[in-house]
Amino acid sequence: MRMPAKETLVVSCSIFRKEIAGLGPAVMGGVRPVFLDSMLHMRPALLDEALLGLARAEDRRLLLVYGDCCPHMGELARRPHIRKVRGVNCCDILLGHDAYHRLRREGVFFFLPEWTARWEQVFRGELGLKDQPLAREFMHEMHTRLMYLDTGLAEAPHRTLADIEAFFDMPVEIRPTGLERLKAEIAAGLQRAHGHV
Incomplete structure (x- = not known):
């Protein structure tokens, strides 16, 4: 009987x-x-717990579309029924290894569409940077410029980006990325998950 x-x-x-x-x-x-x-990226232990819960069922394959975002990510990706896309984080996955690391060396801080919409929750709530002078000092010490990665699915949120520029006193550059690298990584990951490579 066929399984x-x-x-x-x-x-x-x-x-x-x-x-x-x-x-x-x-x-x-x-x-x-x-x-x-x-x-959950802000709480790696909870992300770990959620992924480990999904990984318990070995009667299905998993492809993890994540960077190295929690303590057990590498261990999970080595399990026989689990594969992971390449990339240390979501920006690396979208941009590709070389472009991402070049921009990081240049001091770029990245905004992706979903977190751009939630930027106040991220910075004021999760990172505790409620005080604007402190937030500006943090960003200016750690980064040289801000960049919005435009995946092309919606018009860039210019009003929100203007609010981010004003809050951090830094301009936001818009960089079109499209979906080609994400598409290629997921397609390659699914091939590996299905044992074709």
């Missing part, structure tokens, strides 16, 4: 929810996306 095919889950940070939905059936056909709240 039923294993279900494949693409488990992703919600920072890529719209982007993964935009990839369409050519990439995502036959797999089920599962999204975990991007705020």
